């Protein structure tokens with residue numbers, strides 16, 4: 001997924017170890033993790049910034065939100081507070 005997103009931003013990447021997952025147990029698991037390699041070292045800092053932003057956004061989308069009126073914690077998929085029905089924003 002991140003390889004595709006980076007490609008859309010013009011950052012060429014290679015995916016390594018994408019076929020090794022089935023070898024876990026025979027090869028140490030840390031050597032089987034998929035790795036995303038940026039082809040051009042000069043665009044690596046930009047790729048890192050893009051990835052950091054996407055990961056931060058992804059994480060914040062999974063976190064709940066606090067109702068501004070009653071203070072209850074609500075699940076991220078709801079646009080209204082489950083307790084007082086106040087809108088999210």
Ligand SMILES: [Zn+2]
Nearest residue numbers: 067070081084
């Ligand atoms: Zn509320």
